[in-house]
Structures are given as structure tokens and as C-alpha cells.
Amino acid sequence: MTLTIDEHSLKNGVLTLVVTLVEVIQEALEGQALRRLEGGELTEEEQERLGQALLDLDDALESIKADHGLTASVADLRRGLDDVVDDVLDKLVNPSQWVEDESGGTPRGRA
Template structure:
């Protein structure tokens, strides 16, 4: 079993990584919206972009949940 101090440090680092990734995701979304607003994308590209952003949101939700989960939550999700 790991010490509480080690768990807190790992969780803190995970939250920093998550914050950086959130900033990058926000930048990607802004750039995508700018391209859509400029009309530089075909309807098919707009659809693919929308699908990609939805998938990215889902992946971020899973990552956020994994990083913010408590130790007992992680132990319950480990397959036997």
C-alpha cells in the first residue's frame, strides 16, 4: 500500500496534467470553430470535426474520472 503523501503527490501531478490537456483541448476547439466560421471546411469535414470533438470530450471525461477517483474507487474497478 502506498503512503498518503505519495497518493496526494500523484493526484496533484495528475491534476496539473489534466489542466494542461484541458487548455490544449480548448485551443483545439477554438481553432475548429474559427475554421467552421470562416467556411474553410466542407460539410463532411464539419461533421467529422464534430464527431472528433465529441469523442475527445468523452475521453477527457474518462481521464478526469480516473485522475480524481479515490483509492477505494480504483480498487473496486480493478478486475479480479
């Protein structure tokens, strides 16, 4: 049996994953930057450099998505990741809601 791989789809899939992960990291960096700004930990020059670096990163990501037609696929992957994270957090916060009922094996609270 021969495995056939569509190189274009593979490249787009990998690029979509990389861009999505960079966006997630970017959000974490923005949150950390905001905490530092609110905490008064940064000089005015550092604030300017940080703000410009985050804007440059955002511009670069948008350019990559537009150049490769990835805007929709990155958005879809982000929604999927958000759903997974929401489910995991829900299981951690409300574990009793996820106990399998004895009749059908489906978690309570989920249909």
C-alpha cells in the same frame, strides 16, 4: 533530512495538471475549429470528423476526471489559472493601475 513524498498525492497532482493543460489546449482547438467553420474552410466531412474528435476528447477527459476523482481539483486549478491570466491581462491593459504607490508598496487599485 529525509524527504517523504506521498506517491498517491504526487500522482494525483501530476494527473490534475496534465488534465487541466489538455483542457486548456482543447479550448484553443475548439476556438480554432469554430473559426474554420465560420470561415467556410472545412468540408462537411471534415466538420463531422472534427466535431466527433472534439466530443471524444471531452468524453475521455470527463472519464479520466471521474475515474481518478479529479473533477474538483481540476476545476480549482482552472480557476487559479484563470485568476493568473486575468491579473496578467489586467497588468498589460492597465499598467498605471499596478504602479506601486510610494507609501506602502501595494499596487494602486488593489487592496
